[in-house]
Structure formats: C-alpha cells, structure tokens
Amino acid sequence: MGFQRSWLLAGALIAVVACRGAYSIPVNIFVEPGIVDMGDLQTVVGSVVESEITVANVGELDATITFAHLEGEIADIVNLDLDQFTTTLTTGEVLHIPISISVLPQGTTEGLWQGTLWMEAVGASLSVGGCSPQKDWDQNTQVIEVPVYVRVNDGCDVDNDGFLGPQCGGDDCDDQNPNIHPQATEVCNGVDDNCDGILNADEVDLDGDGVLACDDCDDNDINTYPGATEVCDAMDNDCDGVIPPDEFDEDGDGYLVCEGDCDDERKRIHPGANERCNGIDDDCDGVVPANEEDADNDGWRVCDGDCDDTLPETHPGGFELCDQKDNDCDGQIDDGVYDDADGDGFDVCEGDCDDFNATVFPGAVELCDGLDNDCDAFVPQDEIDDDGDGFVECAGDCNDSDDTIYPGAPELCDKKDNDCDNDIDEADDNDNDGFTACDGDCDDLNSDFYPGAPELCDGEDNDCDGLVPTDEIDDDGDSFAECEGDCNDADGNINPNIVETCDGLDNNCDGVVDEGFDNDVDGFAECMGDCDDADPDTYPGAPELCDEIDNNCDGVIPTDEIDADGDGFSECNGDCDDAEPEAWPGNVEICDFIDNDCNGQIDEGFDQDFDGFSICDGDCDDGADNVYPGAPEECDGVDNDCDAVVPPDEFDDDGDSYLACEECDDTNANVYPGAPEVCDGLDTDCDGTLLPEELIDADGDGAVQCLDCDDNDGDFYPGAPELCDQLDNDCDGIVPSDETDDLDGDGWTGCDECDDSDPLVHPGAVEILCDGIDNNCDGDFGPASGPDNDGDGVGECDDCDDNDATIYPGAPELCNNRDDNCNGLIDEGVNDDGDGDGYSPCAGDCNDADAEIYPTQAEVCDYVDQDCDGGVDEDYKTLGKYDKEEHCGACNNDCADYLWDNAGSFCDDSLAQPECTYTCLAGFFDVNGAPGDGCECEYLSSYDEPFDGIDADCDGQDGDPQDAVYVSAFLGTPVGTGTIDDPVDTIWQGLQLAQNLNAAFVVVAMGNYEEDVDLLNGITVFGGYDLDFAVRDPLIYVSTIDGSGNRPTVVADGIVDETTFDGFEVLGNNDRQPGGEAIAMWVEDCDPDFVISNNILVAEVGRDGTEGTDGNDGDDGSDGDAGSKGGEADCQSLPDGGDGAYHVCGYTNVSGGDGGDQDCPFAG
Structure with a gap:
C-alpha cells in the first residue's frame, strides 16, 4: 500500500x-x-x-x-x-x-x-x-x-488570482503569476503588472545602467545606480542616500577631500593654492617651503623677515641688547639701548637698575620708598615691612617684628604699646564691678560678670572662668535645663511642661511613671505590652486558654487552639485530624477512608452484596456479587474485575446486538451467528464457511465470480477504471457518456480528444498560432507568443513589429515618431514638455525634469548648463577660472562673506585656482597664520612687557625668549642651556642660570619637581605651562614642588626687588623626627615688591613635640594607712622629663608640653 x-x-x-x-x-x-x-x-x-x-x-x-x-x-x-x-x-x-x-x-x-x-x-x-x-x-x-x-x-485561472487567462478568453496577461492581473498595482519591475499594455514612464532604463528609473536615484547617469561603486564626484553613486564624507567640499574652495584637499576646513588650502608664509602646506603637495620654517623657534620665519634664524633673540621687533647684534632686524645694531630714558645721568649699560625712575641710579641717596635707590642690589632694612602690618621702621613702626604694633593700631591688653604712642594697656572698668577687661572681666558692660562672681541659672559664664555650669545648659533643646527642673536633659520629650504619655517614662518630671493607663486592671497597660487592655485574661505572661486568643501576648496563638480546617473543632477540644474538615467528634461516618467521627475506626459497616468487598475496598458495583476487584471477566459487557476497563471483545461495535466475543466480525453489522449468507466474500453467519461462488475469481482481477460483471476479463470488476472502449468496465451498469458522445461533431468522442466542445481541437488537428490552445491534443501548446523573428526576446504574437529589434513591449520610447514600446502611442513621454518650461527633449531641452533648464534660459553660477548650449557657468569665468568677487574660485564663493578681523578681503585671480584672501589693516599683523582670527595682533610698541599676556610688538611671543630660562621636568636635562628648545630639568638650575645670564624670568612647565628651592632677588618664577611653553594654566598644567622635609620647600629670604612667585603647588613635608615641622614656604626679610600669587601651599601635619621638662612638685598627699612591708626600690635612677618643643604659628603658641619628672612618693 x-x-x-x-x-x-x-x-x-x-x-x-x-x-x-x-x-x-x-x-x-x-x-x-x-x-x-x-x-x-x-x-x-x-x-x-x-x-x-x-x-x-x-x-x-x-x-x-x-x-x-x-x-x-x-x-x-x-x-x-x-x-x-x-x-x-x-x-x-x-x-x-x-x-x-x-x-x-x-x-x-x-x-x-x-x-x-x-x-x-x-x-x-x-x-x-x-x-x-x-x-x-x-x-x-x-x-x-x-x-x-x-x-x-x-485551468482558466491557473494562478488563482481571480482573473481568467487568455487561454479561456480572459484578460489576465500572465496566468502563471498571481501578482499580474488587470487590477494589480504597478510595481517597479519593468513588467505590465495591471495588464493595461502600458509600462509606467519610470520603469525604463534611460542611462542603460541596468537599473530602472523607479529604482535609480539618477537615471540620466550610467555611473549612478544602487550598488554602484562610489567615485570622487560629490554624488551619491550607489543610491544609498549618503554621499561619502570625503566627497564634500566643506570649506567651499572647489576641491573635495578625495581630490587631494588636505585641509577641507580652510578655503585657502587646496591643491594648486599659492604658498603663504605660515608654515603650512597651502598647495597640498606634501611639502612646506624651507623659508617657512622657524629654525630658532622665536616665532619668526625667514619669509617673515627674520634676519638671523639661528638666534632666537634676533627677529623683527626683537628687544635690542648690548650685544653688537641687530636684535630687532631693523638694519641697525644696538640702537636705543644706550639712551638715558629717565635723565638721571645713567643708562642701562652703565648700571641704572631702573632707567624709568630718576631717583634710582648707582650712588643715589636711599629714600624711605622700599626701592633700591642706589642700585646696590639691596633695599635698606628700615624700608622693609618685616611684620607685614603695612608700616616700616623709617615710617614710625616702633616694633617692626610684631604686626599688632604700628602707628594708630588698636590698644590691646598685652603689656605692649600697640599704637606707638608711648602708653601701655590703657583700659577702664565700664560696669563698676571692680574689674577691668585686663583684670579678666569677661563682660565689662554687665556687673553680673567678673572673676569669682556667683553662677546664676542663666546659661552664662558669670564667674568668667571660661565655663558655663553643666546644669545651666539645655542639652536636649527643650527650653529646660537641669537647674530648671528637667529630670532628663538628654531627652527633648521630657520636661516639666510635657503631658504624660504611656511609654514607661516619667515624661512630666513629677516623679510618677505612666499614671492612668491600665483599663482592665490586670496590672499591665498597653505601653507595658498588654495586647488587649480590655480583657483581664490577656496580658504578658498570662496562662494560655483553649480560646484561639494570644492570652500571654507573645504574638503567637498556640497551634492546638487553631481550627485549621474550619470544622468548628481544634486539637485542644478533640479534633483528631485538624487538616480534614470531614473529621471531628460526633460526625457521621462515611466511606472515604477517613475516621469521620474521631472514634478511632475508619469506614466501619459497608458491603451490600456480601461478595467480600465494599465500595470502600474498590467494589465498582456493590449490588452485583460477580463484580468486585479481581473477579473473572465474563462475556457480558460489564467490568467484572473493577479495573475500569471493559475488555475490547465485550463491545458491540457494529450494532448487530452481538458482542465481539459472541461473533466472528464485530466490525460488520451484517455478520453475526445465524445471519443469511450473501455473495460478499464474508462468512456472514459465522459458521466458518463461504458460498462456492464466493471462492472463484476466474480472471484474477480481485473480484469473485458473483460480484464480477465479466469474470473472464481482468479489465472488468467493481470499481475498475473506465477505459475509452464504450463498455461498462466498473460494473456499475452504466457506460460513460464521454465514451459514446461526440458533442462538437468532429468525429472524436470526449474520451478520445482533449476538448469535445471545440471542433477545431482533436488528435491530428492543425495547430493555430497565437491562440493559446493545444489544437492537436498532443500536450504541447507551442510558443506562448510565437516565433521571435527579430531576436528581441518577444514573439510575433506580442511584438507590434517583429522585424525591428528596437521595437517590443517595454522598450524605451525614443524621440523618433514610432511606437517603440508597442503601447499604441507614439513618442509618449519623450516628446512631452515634462517640466512645463515650453521646451520638450525633441526641441532641445537638455533636462526636461527641471523647468529652469531650456534653450534661451539665462545662465547662473551653479555648475549646471541652464541654456543647453553645452557650456557651464561661462558668464562667470575667464579662461576657465572663476574670477568674480561673488564667485571666486567656485560658484557662490563670495569674498564679501569672509569676515576677517582687522583685514579686508578680495579675490586673488593671479592664482591657478582663484581664492578669497585678505590683507591686514594698518597697524595689524597676522602672526599665527590662522585665517580664523584674521590679523589678530595689534602692534602697540617695540618693547614687549614680558609675561603680561600681550604680544605688544607682534613677534608671536609674550615678551622676549632671551629674557627667560626654561625648565621642564619631562623634557629638560641637567646640561640644558635653558632655552625654550633646550630646557634644564630643575627649578634651582633655572634660577642659577637666570642669575648668570642676567635673565629676569624662569618659566616652568608642568611636572613634579622633587627639590628645595631658594628664590633669588629680582628673578620671577612662573609655573603652570604646558610642555611646549605655549599655553599657561596652573590649574590644568600643574607644576608641583615636592620638598625634602628637612627644611621649608620654598624659601624667600631678603627679596627686595620686583619678584613674583606664581602658579605652583608647593608640598611641605616633615622630617619624621620628634618636634619636626612641615613648612611649604618660608618668607623672611622681603620687600612688598615680592609678590606671591596663584599658588597652592600644602604642609603635612607636624610631628609630636619632644618630651617636656619637669613640672613643679605636687602638694604632699594625706597620710595613708600603714602599708605592708614592700621590697626596696631605687626611684632615683629614673630619667627626668624632656623640654617641650617651642613653636608659634601666626599669633598662636603651639609649643609642646614639658615631660614630667620622676619623684619618690611621700611616705606618711
């Protein structure tokens, strides 16, 4: 089978x-x-x-x-x-x-x-x-x-789309595709989906790139289609909606990155651009001209006018030195340095230490002005404010080592003449209590306050001993102190004004706890743990009763008091199974394997048919004694053995009133004992024999003689397939009509041909071309559209001109006065004015999708041929170059849009690629060469004040590099020369080198400097520079001086000239010895011209003081009881205590205490 x-x-x-x-x-x-x-x-x-x-x-x-x-x-x-x-x-x-x-x-x-x-x-x-x-x-x-x-x-709707195919006269133009029929929606596939004979205009491939216009983002460009390779043309060639980043012209200079623009953020930099003196590769050839280098790193290039690019101190605008060199490159050597600027008879080269102040020159008389008037490198000591109180000795400070003493200072009780008026500690008794402030009166305006005054309950220090009595202090903030009756001054909810609450405390300080809180008089209140203050049987520690109540208030009801199954009984009152609601004392016993009445017996008294089994034992019929568990099965259709299954042979499946165990075939209702025998090949009466004619099959076709209408021919039997022989092969008494009838009269019966409704269709008939019918019934319909004479892929049945390979359904319509796509229309789409500008493609419109493009149109600058003359932007170019101010080097690159600071713009058409550039206004210079800020530097003076944040002479440096020594922990070396390119690696080296070179500044880069530094007079030290010394920000570029701990990390001693220490983090470490100090910076004997600014000073905690000296002997103690005899001890050999270390921080003495002496106890 x-x-x-x-x-x-x-x-x-x-x-x-x-x-x-x-x-x-x-x-x-x-x-x-x-x-x-x-x-x-x-x-x-x-x-x-x-x-x-x-x-x-x-x-x-x-x-x-x-x-x-x-x-x-x-x-x-x-x-x-x-x-x-x-x-x-x-x-x-x-x-x-x-x-x-x-x-x-x-x-x-x-x-x-x-x-x-x-x-x-x-x-x-x-x-x-x-x-x-x-x-x-x-x-x-x-x-x-x-x-x-x-x-x-x-077979008329092969694709089941609901439309008949042409084989049945229908209008489904492709009956093999359910997506093609007269009501289908046109999709972009180059196929006539809705069978109207017309392709959509955008289902053509105008540029021949193999992609239809409806899928092509530019069907006029053969290089643009989905999946195309991107080329450098600023177009979306692969139609993914994204133009590659390197095909943009961000700066509008007419050059793409993929075309070699090496800086697409600046218009003046592109291939072919003119090189400018800026140290930049302007023409993108990969080379910066040699004359644009700055060999000595002084900020000036040879092309800028640096007359000696090997000396950093020599460049235009440089500061002239007495060195026989043209430092400012003006063609003159040492011009102006021998002038006496202040007219005091001395110039700089003659030792004038300040040639802008006529009171300062060698040998001048010292004035009380804090200056080195005589240029001997020292300011007189009496002109220095040693204590920093704003007054010096020569100006009347009678003690310049104490900043509380100076003319006009407030008089203090300190045994000193604070105001320098020759009077000491002038004071009055303002409250007439017999004590002045200098006598210890801590409030000389209130007579209740003086040394030894009685203490009042007022929260004040009446006796001026520096302490307020503890019982006068309201510790808990409830407005009551202990001296005012607060019995618990650590709890703000307890004081004499509080209402008593049930909390086990004396809230109102009346001496009684929780008065009036026990409702059931069982000796316990709620606040004492009584969980039911209305039940006298319920309180903490009460005995438990069988009442499902928590009598002892422990939060738990005993389990034997709980009726878990809800039957009204718990274990403590006799429930024998408190998980079974059908079991309780006195319940009626039922057959359920449970002791329902709690008498100790289960299911007593159940067997109705006396077969030894009750229903409780599994007897499935307790009214029949032949039905019980294990009983033998009988042929009675009953489950005798109570296994929940009636044997299969005890059913009457065929409904003939006989069980299967009583007959020979329980699937046929005509078969049972005693049934009449008929010719059906079956033992109908179940006697074990068949009729003789039911045993013969002469032709071996599977049908016995009494059922076969021709038992001598194997083609005849019930159910045999009908043959086209005009005979009853299936023995149903009927010859099929298609074996006898010729409905179309063509001489062939229905079973002999493939279509008995058409006389032109029968075996041997002539095939008719293009009718979609198998005329000769050979199973071959022939080519669907006939032969293809012109080889264009469409047969003559569907081709409107099968002799021209350019004409066929779906071909692109051309401007040739022919129906190229066989839709019945001539030149549709191509001879139309698609954009409504009055010109069609056949009339010379080179882009009929854009109404702004047609012959005679005015040309605009946009890289498009508006007038269809084959030229692009010809009105805006000269000799192929865009040279107009509004279109300089490229369309819409308007030089007027370039707003350079302190400069004017113009189109430089002398370049191979014209570009907008600028010239600086008078008095301004483009020092950094960056177009973004134009001519950023204004020339203010030939002298550039060092490190004031202003490049006054526009040389690219703030001050002159030769005025400074450079220090870098990262890039410096111990043998460095101290220049910006060859720094030293320690600050102390920098200071020594600056002193030797007569440089006024030491410039320090970021880094950690593990050293101790002694500042030098007149040499300013700046920290917080980046590693290139180009940017200064002490909070970002941190310069840290980490001292040794054996002394102050930074020391300024005797600094009297203009000197600044700025931009450092200074760490003061201690020396790890007893009494050791940690000092970040020490300043002594310095003039106000010494400035300390923008520094972070951090000192470690000082070490413990040394052991203190002996204290005074204590008073003798009272006589003690006689002791038992002890052993001898030598208490004279113990060491004495040491002296405490002395130190003052500001105005506060923080000296260590003296150590205690040893002494023998007083016996008595």
Missing part, C-alpha cells in the same frame, strides 16, 4: 505502583499535519495532486490503528486505499501514508472540496496486581479526525 514505517528515537517508561487492581495506559497517537491542504487540481485528464500524512505512536504501549474512510464531498474524488485497513504501531513507530487526488473521468465541478480522514487507535492494557483505582480511566481509545482540502479549477 506504499506505507513507510520508522521508529522514534525515544524510550517508553511504565511506572508500576504498589496498589490493588488493574488500569489502562492511555493511547497517544500523533498525526501530522493536523490539516491536509492538497493545493490546486485542474479539471484536466491526468491532473493529480499528492500529499502525505505521518502517524506516530508517542504513547507508552503499542496501539492498533484502524483507518476507516474519508468522509465528506472530497471522498468522491480521492484515491485513498485505506478503507477498514488495520495495523499495529509499536511504541515509537512512525507510519507515512501517501495521499493522491485526481479528477474522475466524468469531471468534477470547480470550487473548494473538503472532507475528513477518520481513524481510530486502541491501546493495549497493562494490569498491575493489587491496585484499586478510584477514578474511571477511559483513555484507552483515541478517535482521530484530520480535515482534508483541495481546490478544483478548470
């Missing part, structure tokens, strides 16, 4: 439990698919559709499968040889059942045919002795119904 068997790779597990009786394992048959959709079947002879059903036994035991039949209308057209077929599937076995459906010879109507494949599965039973199940296991039979569908059509 074509079945295939296989087995699932899974084992079955049967669990056997220890119980009485027998039970059935449920059958479990899996069928796939759940619904069989056979697809489409055409009403053509020989048309067949096929499918398959898979049946698998996924249960635990073998099962018998009976395939009964197909039910429903589909049964009339299906070939399924499964009727009454029975087979056994073992556990895990899989059966594959083929199904085929074909049209019966008499034909079948169109539409959806459906039916149901019905089958039954019966599982084997398993008995396990001793089990008495309490449930009815009726799961041993499984009925399976599988829906089956097939769609029948007559």
Whole structure:
C-alpha cells in the first residue's frame, strides 16, 4: 500500500505502583499535519495532486490503528486505499501514508472540496496486581479526525488570482503569476503588472545602467545606480542616500577631500593654492617651503623677515641688547639701548637698575620708598615691612617684628604699646564691678560678670572662668535645663511642661511613671505590652486558654487552639485530624477512608452484596456479587474485575446486538451467528464457511465470480477504471457518456480528444498560432507568443513589429515618431514638455525634469548648463577660472562673506585656482597664520612687557625668549642651556642660570619637581605651562614642588626687588623626627615688591613635640594607712622629663608640653 514505517528515537517508561487492581495506559497517537491542504487540481485528464500524512505512536504501549474512510464531498474524488485497513504501531513507530487526488473521468465541478480522514487507535492494557483505582480511566481509545482540502479549477485561472487567462478568453496577461492581473498595482519591475499594455514612464532604463528609473536615484547617469561603486564626484553613486564624507567640499574652495584637499576646513588650502608664509602646506603637495620654517623657534620665519634664524633673540621687533647684534632686524645694531630714558645721568649699560625712575641710579641717596635707590642690589632694612602690618621702621613702626604694633593700631591688653604712642594697656572698668577687661572681666558692660562672681541659672559664664555650669545648659533643646527642673536633659520629650504619655517614662518630671493607663486592671497597660487592655485574661505572661486568643501576648496563638480546617473543632477540644474538615467528634461516618467521627475506626459497616468487598475496598458495583476487584471477566459487557476497563471483545461495535466475543466480525453489522449468507466474500453467519461462488475469481482481477460483471476479463470488476472502449468496465451498469458522445461533431468522442466542445481541437488537428490552445491534443501548446523573428526576446504574437529589434513591449520610447514600446502611442513621454518650461527633449531641452533648464534660459553660477548650449557657468569665468568677487574660485564663493578681523578681503585671480584672501589693516599683523582670527595682533610698541599676556610688538611671543630660562621636568636635562628648545630639568638650575645670564624670568612647565628651592632677588618664577611653553594654566598644567622635609620647600629670604612667585603647588613635608615641622614656604626679610600669587601651599601635619621638662612638685598627699612591708626600690635612677618643643604659628603658641619628672612618693 506504499506505507513507510520508522521508529522514534525515544524510550517508553511504565511506572508500576504498589496498589490493588488493574488500569489502562492511555493511547497517544500523533498525526501530522493536523490539516491536509492538497493545493490546486485542474479539471484536466491526468491532473493529480499528492500529499502525505505521518502517524506516530508517542504513547507508552503499542496501539492498533484502524483507518476507516474519508468522509465528506472530497471522498468522491480521492484515491485513498485505506478503507477498514488495520495495523499495529509499536511504541515509537512512525507510519507515512501517501495521499493522491485526481479528477474522475466524468469531471468534477470547480470550487473548494473538503472532507475528513477518520481513524481510530486502541491501546493495549497493562494490569498491575493489587491496585484499586478510584477514578474511571477511559483513555484507552483515541478517535482521530484530520480535515482534508483541495481546490478544483478548470485551468482558466491557473494562478488563482481571480482573473481568467487568455487561454479561456480572459484578460489576465500572465496566468502563471498571481501578482499580474488587470487590477494589480504597478510595481517597479519593468513588467505590465495591471495588464493595461502600458509600462509606467519610470520603469525604463534611460542611462542603460541596468537599473530602472523607479529604482535609480539618477537615471540620466550610467555611473549612478544602487550598488554602484562610489567615485570622487560629490554624488551619491550607489543610491544609498549618503554621499561619502570625503566627497564634500566643506570649506567651499572647489576641491573635495578625495581630490587631494588636505585641509577641507580652510578655503585657502587646496591643491594648486599659492604658498603663504605660515608654515603650512597651502598647495597640498606634501611639502612646506624651507623659508617657512622657524629654525630658532622665536616665532619668526625667514619669509617673515627674520634676519638671523639661528638666534632666537634676533627677529623683527626683537628687544635690542648690548650685544653688537641687530636684535630687532631693523638694519641697525644696538640702537636705543644706550639712551638715558629717565635723565638721571645713567643708562642701562652703565648700571641704572631702573632707567624709568630718576631717583634710582648707582650712588643715589636711599629714600624711605622700599626701592633700591642706589642700585646696590639691596633695599635698606628700615624700608622693609618685616611684620607685614603695612608700616616700616623709617615710617614710625616702633616694633617692626610684631604686626599688632604700628602707628594708630588698636590698644590691646598685652603689656605692649600697640599704637606707638608711648602708653601701655590703657583700659577702664565700664560696669563698676571692680574689674577691668585686663583684670579678666569677661563682660565689662554687665556687673553680673567678673572673676569669682556667683553662677546664676542663666546659661552664662558669670564667674568668667571660661565655663558655663553643666546644669545651666539645655542639652536636649527643650527650653529646660537641669537647674530648671528637667529630670532628663538628654531627652527633648521630657520636661516639666510635657503631658504624660504611656511609654514607661516619667515624661512630666513629677516623679510618677505612666499614671492612668491600665483599663482592665490586670496590672499591665498597653505601653507595658498588654495586647488587649480590655480583657483581664490577656496580658504578658498570662496562662494560655483553649480560646484561639494570644492570652500571654507573645504574638503567637498556640497551634492546638487553631481550627485549621474550619470544622468548628481544634486539637485542644478533640479534633483528631485538624487538616480534614470531614473529621471531628460526633460526625457521621462515611466511606472515604477517613475516621469521620474521631472514634478511632475508619469506614466501619459497608458491603451490600456480601461478595467480600465494599465500595470502600474498590467494589465498582456493590449490588452485583460477580463484580468486585479481581473477579473473572465474563462475556457480558460489564467490568467484572473493577479495573475500569471493559475488555475490547465485550463491545458491540457494529450494532448487530452481538458482542465481539459472541461473533466472528464485530466490525460488520451484517455478520453475526445465524445471519443469511450473501455473495460478499464474508462468512456472514459465522459458521466458518463461504458460498462456492464466493471462492472463484476466474480472471484474477480481485473480484469473485458473483460480484464480477465479466469474470473472464481482468479489465472488468467493481470499481475498475473506465477505459475509452464504450463498455461498462466498473460494473456499475452504466457506460460513460464521454465514451459514446461526440458533442462538437468532429468525429472524436470526449474520451478520445482533449476538448469535445471545440471542433477545431482533436488528435491530428492543425495547430493555430497565437491562440493559446493545444489544437492537436498532443500536450504541447507551442510558443506562448510565437516565433521571435527579430531576436528581441518577444514573439510575433506580442511584438507590434517583429522585424525591428528596437521595437517590443517595454522598450524605451525614443524621440523618433514610432511606437517603440508597442503601447499604441507614439513618442509618449519623450516628446512631452515634462517640466512645463515650453521646451520638450525633441526641441532641445537638455533636462526636461527641471523647468529652469531650456534653450534661451539665462545662465547662473551653479555648475549646471541652464541654456543647453553645452557650456557651464561661462558668464562667470575667464579662461576657465572663476574670477568674480561673488564667485571666486567656485560658484557662490563670495569674498564679501569672509569676515576677517582687522583685514579686508578680495579675490586673488593671479592664482591657478582663484581664492578669497585678505590683507591686514594698518597697524595689524597676522602672526599665527590662522585665517580664523584674521590679523589678530595689534602692534602697540617695540618693547614687549614680558609675561603680561600681550604680544605688544607682534613677534608671536609674550615678551622676549632671551629674557627667560626654561625648565621642564619631562623634557629638560641637567646640561640644558635653558632655552625654550633646550630646557634644564630643575627649578634651582633655572634660577642659577637666570642669575648668570642676567635673565629676569624662569618659566616652568608642568611636572613634579622633587627639590628645595631658594628664590633669588629680582628673578620671577612662573609655573603652570604646558610642555611646549605655549599655553599657561596652573590649574590644568600643574607644576608641583615636592620638598625634602628637612627644611621649608620654598624659601624667600631678603627679596627686595620686583619678584613674583606664581602658579605652583608647593608640598611641605616633615622630617619624621620628634618636634619636626612641615613648612611649604618660608618668607623672611622681603620687600612688598615680592609678590606671591596663584599658588597652592600644602604642609603635612607636624610631628609630636619632644618630651617636656619637669613640672613643679605636687602638694604632699594625706597620710595613708600603714602599708605592708614592700621590697626596696631605687626611684632615683629614673630619667627626668624632656623640654617641650617651642613653636608659634601666626599669633598662636603651639609649643609642646614639658615631660614630667620622676619623684619618690611621700611616705606618711
């Protein structure tokens, strides 16, 4: 029968439990698919559709499968040889059942045919002795119904899209594709989807790149289409909606990055640009001209006018030195340095230390002005404000080592003449209490305050001993102190004004706790833990009662008091099973395996038929004595052994009133003992014999003599296929009409030809071209569109000119007065004025999609040929170069849009590629060469004040590099020369080198400098520079001086000239010795011209003081009791205490205390 068997790779597990009786394992048959959709079947002879059903036994035991039949209308057209077929599937076995459906010879109507494949599965039973199940296991039979569908059509709508094909006179132009029919939506595929004979205008490929216009983002460019390779043209060649970043011209200079623009943010930099004196590769050739280098790093290039690029102190605007060199490159040597600027008779080269102040020169008289008037490198000591109080000795400071003493200072009680008026500690007794402020009166305006005054309950220090009595302090902030009656000054909720609450405390300080809080008079209040202050039987520690109440207030009700099953009884009042609501004292006993009345016995008194089993023992019919667990089965259709299963042979499946155990075939109602014998090949009366004529099959066709209408011919038997022989082959008494009738009169009957409704269709008929019909019934319809004479891929049936390969349906329409695409229209789309500008492509419109482009149109600068003359932007170029101010080097590059600071713009057309550039206004210079800030430097003076943040002479440096020594912990070396390119690596080296070179500044880069530094008079030290010394920000570029700890990290001693220490983090470390100090910076004997600014000073905590000196001997103690005799001890050999270390921080003495002396105890 074509079945295939296989087995699932899974084992079955049967669990056997220890119980009485027998039970059935449920059958479990899996069928796939759940619904069989056979697809489409055409009403053509020989048309067949096929499918398959898979049946698998996924249960635990073998099962018998009976395939009964197909039910429903589909049964009339299906070939399924499964009727009454029975087979056994073992556990895990899989059966594959083929199904085929074909049209019966008499034909079948169109539409959806459906039916149901019905089958039954019966599982084997398993008995396990001793089990008495309490449930009815009726799961041993499984009925399976599988829906089956097939769609029948007559071949006129092959693709089932609802439209007839041309073979049946319909207007579906492609009956093999359901997406093509008269009501379909046109999509971009180059196909006439809606069968109107016309392709959409955008379904052509104008540029011949193989992509239709509807998918092409530019169908006029053969290099642009989805998936194309990107080229350097600022176009989206691959149609992904993105132009590559290197195809943009960000600065508008007419050059793309992919074309070699090496800086697309600046217009003046591009291939072919003119080189400018800026140290930049302007023309993008990869080379910076040699004369644009700055060899000595002084900020000036040879092309800028540096007359000696080997000396950093020589450049335009340089400061002239007494060195026989043209430092400012003005053609003159040492000009101006010998002038006496202040007219005091001395110039700089003659030792004038300040040639801008006429009171300062060698040998001048010292004035009380804090300056070195005589240029001896020292400021007189009496001109220095040693204590920093703003007054010096020469100006009347009578003690310049104490900053509380100076003319006009407020007088203090310190035994000093603070105001320098020769009077000491002038003071009055303002409150007349006999004490002044200098006598210790801590409030000389209130007579209640003086040394020794009685303390009042007022929260004040009346006796001026520096302490407020503790009982006057309101510690808890409740407005009451202990001296005012607060009995607990650590709790703000306890004071004499508080209302008593139930909390176990004396809230109102009346000496009584929780008065008036015990409602049930059981000795406990709620605040004392009484969980029910209305029940005198409930309080902490009360005995538990059988009342489901927490009597002892421990938060737990005893479990034996709880009625867990809600039957009104708990364990403490006799419930024998408080988890079973059907068990309690006095309940009625029922058959449920439970002691319902709690009398100690279960299910007493239940066996009605006296067969030894009650219903409680599993008797499934306690009214029949032949029915009980383990009883022998009888042929009576009853479950005698109470295993919940009636044996399969005790059913009457065919409804003939005989059980299977009483007859020979319980699947046929006509077969039973005593039934009449008929010719059906069956033992109808169950006597074990057949009729003689039921045993003969002369022609061997499977039909016995009494059923075969011709037992001598194997082509004749019930159900045989009808042959086209005008005979009754299937023995149904009817010869099919298509074997006898010739409906179209062409001499052929219906079964002999393929279309008996058309006389032009029959075997041997002449084939007619382009009619879509198999005229000669040979199964070949011929080419769908006839021969293709011109080789354009379209046959003559569909080609409107099959002798011209450029004309066919779907061909691109050309401007040639012909119907190129066979849609019945001539030059449609190409001879139209698509953009409404008055010109069509045939009339010279070079872009009929843009109304701004046509012959005679005015040309604008946009890289487009507006007038269709073949030239682009010809009105804006000279000799091929864009040289107009508004379009300089490129369209719309308007020089007026370039707003350079302190400069004017113009179009420089002398360049190979014209570009907008600028010239500086008078007095301004482009020092940094960056167009972004134009001419950023204003020339203010030939002298550039060092390090003031202003480049006054526009030389690119703030001050002159030769005035400074450079220090870098990262890039410097111990043998560096101190220049910006060759720094030293320590600050102390920098200071020494600056002193030797007479430089006024030391410039320090970021880094950690592990050294101690002694500042030098007149040499300013700046920190906080980056590693290139180009940017200064001490908070970002941190310069740290980390001292040794053996001394102050930075020392300024005797600095009297203008000197600044700025921009450092200074760490003061201690020396790890007792009494050791940690000092970040020490300043002594310095003039106000010494400035300390923008520094962070951090000192470690000082070490413990050295041991203090001996204290005074204490008073003798009172006589003690006589002691027992002790051992001798030498207390004279112990060391004395050491002296405390002396130190003052600001105005505060922080000296260590003296250590205590040893002394022998006083005996007495």
